[in-house]
Amino acid sequence: MDIETPPLQRDTPKPQGERRGLIIVHTGSGKGKSTAAFGLALRALGRGKTVKIYQFMKVPTARFGEHRLFERLGAPIEGLGDGFSWKSRDLEHSAELAREGWARAEATVRAGEHFMVVLDEIMYPLRYGWLQLESVLACLRARPAHVNVVLTGRSAPAELVALADTVTEMTLVKHHFQAGVPAQRGIED
Amino acid sequence: MDIETPPLQRDTPKPQGERRGLIIVHTGSGKGKSTAAFGLALRALGRGKTVKIYQFMKVPTARFGEHRLFERLGAPIEGLGDGFSWKSRDLEHSAELAREGWARAEATVRAGEHFMVVLDEIMYPLRYGWLQLESVLACLRARPAHVNVVLTGRSAPAELVALADTVTEMTLVKHHFQAGVPAQRGIED
Numbered sequence: 190m191d192i193e194t195p196p197l198q199r200d201t202p203k204p205q206g207e208r209r210g211l212i213i214v215h216t217g218s219g220k221g222k223s224t225a226a227f228g229l230a231l232r233a234l235g236r237g238k239t240v241k242i243y244q245f246m247k248v249p250t251a252r253f254g255e256h257r258l259f260e261r262l263g264a265p266i267e268g269l270g271d272g273f274s275w276k277s278r279d280l281e282h283s284a285e286l287a288r289e290g291w292a293r294a295e296a297t298v299r300a301g302e303h304f305m306v307v308l309d310e311i312m313y314p315l316r317y318g319w320l321q322l323e324s325v326l327a328c329l330r331a332r333p334a335h336v337n338v339v340l341t342g343r344s345a346p347a348e349l350v351a352l353a354d355t356v357t358e359m360t361l362v363k364h365h366f367q368a369g370v371p372a373q374r375g376i377e378d
Numbered sequence: 379m380d381i382e383t384p385p386l387q388r389d390t391p392k393p394q395g396e397r398r399g400l401i402i403v404h405t406g407s408g409k410g411k412s413t414a415a416f417g418l419a420l421r422a423l424g425r426g427k428t429v430k431i432y433q434f435m436k437v438p439t440a441r442f443g444e445h446r447l448f449e450r451l452g453a454p455i456e457g458l459g460d461g462f463s464w465k466s467r468d469l470e471h472s473a474e475l476a477r478e479g480w481a482r483a484e485a486t487v488r489a490g491e492h493f494m495v496v497l498d499e500i501m502y503p504l505r506y507g508w509l510q511l512e513s514v515l516a517c518l519r520a521r522p523a524h525v526n527v528v529l530t531g532r533s534a535p536a537e538l539v540a541l542a543d544t545v546t547e548m549t550l551v552k553h554h555f556q557a558g559v560p561a562q563r564g565i566e567d
Contacts, residue, residue: 208559208560208562209559211554211559211565213409214551215410216551217549219546219547219548220402220414220544220546221404221410221411221414221417221546221548222410223417224413224414224415224416224417224418224421225409225410225413225414225417225548226413226417227413227416227417227420227421228410228412228413228414228415228416228417228420228444229413229565231416231417231420231443231444231447231448232413232416232442232443232444232447232564232565232567233443233564233565234443234447235442235443235444235445235446235447235448235450236443236446236563236564238443238564253421253424254420254421254422254423254424254425254427255417255420255421255424256424257424257425258420258421258423258424258451259420259424261424261451262447262450304564305564337564337565350551350552353552354552354553354554354557354559355409355552355553355554356550356551356552357408357409357410357548357549357550357551358408358548358549358551359408359410359414359546359547359548359549360406360546360547360548360549361545361546362403362405362539362545362546362547363539363542363543363544363545364543364544365400365543365544368543370397370398370400370543371397373397374425375421375422375425375427375493375494375526376400376418376421376422376526378421
């Protein structure tokens with residue numbers, strides 16, 4: 190129990206530093222990495238900010254709930270992948286798509302036209318060596334100061350954690366798959 | 379590194395259990411508990427499902443980004459609190475609001491008219507003893523089988539974790555407040 194922590198720090202002086210774009214990382218093996226990124230994106234949209242969401246592992250034609258919703262909000266998610274799975278036979282094609290996708294995402298981050306850019310599941314192509322970590326770090330360091338970038342996926346590299354402003358690790362405590370409840374529409378997709 | 383884990387388990391047999399409403403808990407001291415709940419809610423909305431979001435600690439007049447956005451989507455967030463902070467002078471009033479709010483939320487869960495009901499920050503009134511844990515557990519156990527309930531907040535009680543289907547702990551690795559970057563519109567609210 191940590192009830193000494195106030196839920197709303199209404200009366201607490203706020204930090205006096207500069208307002209600037211943040212690098213936010215959601216990592217760990219638990220649920221909620223992508224959904225929390227979507228939540229940040231919708232909060233920004235609710236404030237009238239511009240948002241761009243890239244998904245490195247989803248196909249461009251994915252029509253999960255979040256794709257339908259962000260399209261309705263005028264901020265369609267852009268899938269950059271080929272629905273890669275561990276049994277894919279054509280990993281070189283997956284790698285090529287990831288590199289092409291990164292070129293698009295990098296250009297968007299550098300252009301500075303968006304308040305927030307989400308790079309969902311970018312840790313996969315980093316882990317598989319399809320993208321150069323140094324290229325991603327260089328882009329983040331050189332981005333326009335107002336751009337917030339949210340990066341998700343398991344096993345965030347230590348250099349990215351070091352560079353990031355805010356890092357949350359989502360840990361699986363229990364999951365309904367373990368109890369035999371299958372994936373279902375509106376929850377998992 | 380856990381690269382043996384497939385990113386998309388397209389070729390993996392799905393669990394064969396029943397589809398039913400889930401109890402999903404986001405706990406821990408890190409960021410992302412509420413934003414991940416919002417992400418789940420927007421995914422469900424994107425699938426045409428009905429969603430109701432209650433916030434136990436926010437005032438009914440809160441107009442953060444998420445309030446503006448969900449209102450735009452026809453699923454307005456309902457604040458049940460009084461913006462309680464640790465320095466509040468009138469804790470009994472906060473407690474009364476929490477109990478009244480729970481009566482409303484409980485009725486919604488039991489009515490079964492929503493695919494998903496979010497009980498954001500419900501762990502606070504539980505920890506402060508404003509709500510009876512047994513009352514919340516009884517409501518969850520007795521709810522219509524199709525209703526998904528998402529509960530957020532630090533320090534989820536062990537009995538709730540035991541009852542839940544899916545529990546994620548969000549752990550703070552680092553936070554930009556620590557580096558002196560102040561809260562900013564579109565990110566924190």
